[in-house]
Amino acid sequence: MTPELILLIGLVAIFVIPVATELNVGVVAFVVAILMGTFLLDYSGKEILAGFPGQMFILIVGITLLVAIAQRNGTVEWVVLKLLALAKGKIVLLPWLLFIAAFIASSIGPGAAPLLFVIGAGFIRQFKLNPLLVAAMIIHGAQSGAYSPIAPYGVVINQLATNLSITYSPLAVYLGTVGFHLALVLAVFFLLGGYKLRGQTFAAANENLEFNAPSNDPQLRHLTLAGFAVLLISVVTLEIHLGFAALIISFILLLFTPKDQRAEAIDNIAWPIVLVISGVLTYVNMIQKAGAIEWMANQINQIGSPELTGLFLCYVVSIVTGVASTIGTIGMLVPLSAPFIVTGDLEGTGLITAMAISAAISDISPFSTWGALFLATVASVVDKDAVLRSQLIYTAIAVCILPFLAWFLFVSI
Numbered sequence: 001m002t003p004e005l006i007l008l009i010g011l012v013a014i015f016v017i018p019v020a021t022e023l024n025v026g027v028v029a030f031v032v033a034i035l036m037g038t039f040l041l042d043y044s045g046k047e048i049l050a051g052f053p054g055q056m057f058i059l060i061v062g063i064t065l066l067v068a069i070a071q072r073n074g075t076v077e078w079v080v081l082k083l084l085a086l087a088k089g090k091i092v093l094l095p096w097l098l099f100i101a102a103f104i105a106s107s108i109g110p111g112a113a114p115l116l117f118v119i120g121a122g123f124i125r126q127f128k129l130n131p132l133l134v135a136a137m138i139i140h141g142a143q144s145g146a147y148s149p150i151a152p153y154g155v156v157i158n159q160l161a162t163n164l165s166i167t168y169s170p171l172a173v174y175l176g177t178v179g180f181h182l183a184l185v186l187a188v189f190f191l192l193g194g195y196k197l198r199g200q201t202f203a204a205a206n207e208n209l210e211f212n213a214p215s216n217d218p219q220l221r222h223l224t225l226a227g228f229a230v231l232l233i234s235v236v237t238l239e240i241h242l243g244f245a246a247l248i249i250s251f252i253l254l255l256f257t258p259k260d261q262r263a264e265a266i267d268n269i270a271w272p273i274v275l276v277i278s279g280v281l282t283y284v285n286m287i288q289k290a291g292a293i294e295w296m297a298n299q300i301n302q303i304g305s306p307e308l309t310g311l312f313l314c315y316v317v318s319i320v321t322g323v324a325s326t327i328g329t330i331g332m333l334v335p336l337s338a339p340f341i342v343t344g345d346l347e348g349t350g351l352i353t354a355m356a357i358s359a360a361i362s363d364i365s366p367f368s369t370w371g372a373l374f375l376a377t378v379a380s381v382v383d384k385d386a387v388l389r390s391q392l393i394y395t396a397i398a399v400c401i402l403p404f405l406a407w408f409l410f411v412s413i
Contacts, residue, residue, distance in 0.1 A: 003040055004295035007287040010036050014283060015392075024272060025367075026279030033283040041290055051285025053278060055243060056369065060274050062246030063114045064376045066227070068268035069253050070118060071380070072261050073217060075224040079119055092197035094123050095137040099185060102141030103178075107148040113138060113370055114242070115228055117377040125381040132390045133192040135364055135374045137185060142370070143360035144181035147174050157334065157352060164338040168348035176353040176410060177360070184402070220256055227253055270376035272384075277372045293320065306345035310411045313337055313351070314358040314403035322362035322395055350410040357406040365395040 014029045021028075037048035087093040102116055120134040146153045149170040158170050189195070227249040234240040254262050287293065296316065334355070340346040365371045366388050375388060 002295070003290070004287075004292040006040060007036060007290060007292040008296065011283065011287065014280065024275055024279075026272075026275035026277070029276075029279030029283045033279070033286055036283075037286055041286075043286070048286060049282065051282045051289065053281040053285065055241065056277055056281055056372075057243075057274060058241070058247065059243030059369070060277060060372060060376055061269055062243040062250060063373055064268070064270045064273075065250045065265060066231075066246045066253070067114070067118050067121075067377050068265040068380075069250055069257060070224050070228075071121075071268075072265055073220045073224055073253075073257065075221045078221055079122070079225075089201045091127055091129075091200040092194065094127065094129065094197075095133055095189065095194055098123075098134065099137040099141035102138045103145040105145070106142040107145035107151060113142050114246075114373055114377070115232070116142075117374050120374075121378045121381050124378055129197075130192050130194075131378055131382050131387045132394060133188070133194055134378075135371070135391065136188045136192070136394070139364050139370050139374070140181045140185045140188070140360070143363060144178045146360065147177045147356050149174060153356075157356070160334050161348070161352070164334070164342070166334075166338055166341050166348050166352075168341075168352050172349045173353045173356060176349075177356050180357050180406065180409070181360070220253075223256060224253060268380060270379045270384075273366075273372055273376040273379065277367065280367050306340045307412060309340060310337070310346055310351050310354065311404065311407045314354050314407045314411075315399075317355050318358040318361050318399045318403045321359045322365040322368055322399065346411065354403075354406040354410040357410075358403040361398045361402045362395050364391055364398070366391045371395075 010032050014025065014032050017023065017028045018025045033048055033051075037043040041047075086097060098116055098120055102113060105116075106113075116138045120129075120138055123129050124131050124134055145151065147157070147170075148154050149158065154170055154174060157173070160166075161168055231242070231245050231249055234245045235242050254265065257265065334352070337346070337351055337355070341348040341351060362368060363370045364374075366375045371391055375384060375391065378384070378387065
């Protein structure tokens with residue numbers, strides 16, 4: 001048994017052991033990383049911790065702190081009420097408002113999902129919406145627009161294709177991902193009971209629409225809204241790290257927050273989620289450095305059949321992006337597909353569309369960036385363990401079925 005295979009088995013163990021022991025996944029991941037790194041790879045402690053996701057740590061801490069501040073000063077409730085007005089009293093329209101907002105925002109650039117998670121958390125608390133439905137509508141909405149020719153994902157893939165002499169249509173990839181995700185959320189909407197919301201109105205859900213923010217200072221609310229606006233602008237136009245921007249804005253808002261609420265906001269940072277993401281990504285980054293991911297990718301090239309290679313690539317990108325960077329994984333696998341596209345064995349637009357869709361499927365995973373942010377954002381208004389389980393089940397089902405469907409529609413036919 002090769003070291004690479006053992007490392008991949010360790011990755012599976014990280015998710016199996018907590019099911020039997022109810023231990024935090026992050027704790028298990030750190031232990032497995034230490035054991036594998038020390039005894040299998042002969043790494044020093046510094047080399048093992050070199051994979052610690054510092055940027056992800058800052059991202060989750062920064063965003064959840066900003067969310068906690070916005071929740072406590074009444075900003076979230078105010079934004080929710082404004083969106084409610086657009087729904088004309090129909091609760092069934094709320095999930096679709098989130099989907100449309102996410103799609104439009106992501107077609108231009110990243111950064112809107114955290115704010116939509118905050119709004120979605122307000123909808124979940126006020127109207128008892130299914131948290132998994134809210135997550136799916138926002139994340140699939142964001143991913144449906146993420147491959148716009150002017151959005152970062154679309155730009156990166158286009159640059160990769162140019163460098164590798166791959167011929168494909170960026171617009172066709174964009175439209176293909178939009179169509180697939182729209183069909184997917186329609187199915188998810190009905191499967192998760194969204195249709196049951198028909199006929200329900202705001203008054204039927206909660207006659208008084210009571211919000212319970214500790215503070216409702218209009219000036220602080222306006223400052224918080226300005227902070228979110230600055231967050232979006234700084235990420236989209238100035239390309240400032242989302243976590244850095246969120247921490248700076250949170251610091252400024254805390255200066256204007258009543259002293260008795262500052263500690264409570266910091267306490268509401270989703271520390272258990274931070275531990276999970278930190279542990280899992282430390283292990284993933286370590287095995288990637290050790291060559292396990294590359295080893296797995298190289299096995300793909302030995303399949304022989306171009307179409308089966310395309311299917312395997314779709315499954316690999318879907319699984320790996322559940323715990324790692326989406327664009328980073330695509331950046332690793334697109335070059336592997338280049339020989340098949342350049343020689344004409346596979347059509348470039350179809351394969352890239354299928355891989356783009358497959359990469360987005362597992363973004364609802366609690367170990368992906370967006371799935372983790374969603375879980376951290378709603379942790380204070382739901383049973384976070386139940387939501388985490390639902391995210392894992394959804395991801396497992398999606399990863400089993402949807403890469404094949406994307407491959408069949410865009411590569412095989």
